[in-house]
Amino acid sequence: MRFVKDIEADIVVFDAYGTIFDVHSAVMRAGQALGLKAQAFSDLWRQKQLEYTWVRTLMGRYESFWALTEESLDYALATLAPAQKDLRAALLESYRHLAAYDDVRPVLENLRNNKVKTAILSNGDGTMLEDAVKAAGLEALFDGLISIEEIGLYKTAPDAYRLVKGAFGIEANLTLFISSNRWDVAGARLAGFHPLWINRAGRSDEYRDCPPDAILKNLGEIFLRGR
Numbered sequence: 001m002r003f004v005k006d007i008e009a010d011i012v013v014f015d016a017y018g019t020i021f022d023v024h025s026a027v028m029r030a031g032q033a034l035g036l037k038a039q040a041f042s043d044l045w046r047q048k049q050l051e052y053t054w055v056r057t058l059m060g061r062y063e064s065f066w067a068l069t070e071e072s073l074d075y076a077l078a079t080l081a082p083a084q085k086d087l088r089a090a091l092l093e094s095y096r097h098l099a100a101y102d103d104v105r106p107v108l109e110n111l112r113n114n115k116v117k118t119a120i121l122s123n124g125d126g127t128m129l130e131d132a133v134k135a136a137g138l139e140a141l142f143d144g145l146i147s148i149e150e151i152g153l154y155k156t157a158p159d160a161y162r163l164v165k166g167a168f169g170i171e172a173n174l175t176l177f178i179s180s181n182r183w184d185v186a187g188a189r190l191a192g193f194h195p196l197w198i199n200r201a202g203r204s205d206e207y208r209d210c211p212p213d214a215i216l217k218n219l220g221e222i223f224l225r226g227r
Helices: 025-030 032-059 065-080 082-095 104-113 126-135 158-168 182-190
Strands: 011-014 117-122 144-147 175-179 194-198 214-216
Touching (some): 011 158, 025 032, 025 082, 032 065, 032 082, 104 117, 117 126, 117 158, 126 144, 158 175, 158 182, 175 182
Parallel strands (some): 011 175, 117 144
């Protein structure tokens, strides 16, 4: 199938957290008691969660994404809400059932109707991905959920992106990779994918030596005009 910028691809692979699932919905749902600190709290939780994946991979000391999600939440609580540690259990439960963005289902259904293979490639543990996809009612719209726990190396390690070929046998140059995380797009570019950056927040570009094929405002823009 042909996509935006006339890209030809046999499979569309999505990042999960921040691309399919709104990582901030956990705090918005279960962290009302944080009040005006809620967004800063959610930002710090996410920042530390990602930081821990990169540090662990560089050290060669893998811990599961769920363990790092817990550790980063503990840091955010200790830093911004030490008197509200009783929120921990509810926030973690909410994280396992994150809300999907509104533009996700229509795009996946379009791809399914056109018989295009779809998958998730994520830092998340396999059980985390299964829980999130099920909670969002998207189980029938993915052909595979690929977790880096299989190799214990987080993105942007090159071997993480090679898991797609291992799962589907499709070459990198026929893989459309979609992420809202610019660092992930950079890693996908070096892996030989056709990467698209979903820049919902209108952020400034970076990693100029590893550019996306296109910068889009939402998932619906992946399709060629008129399709």
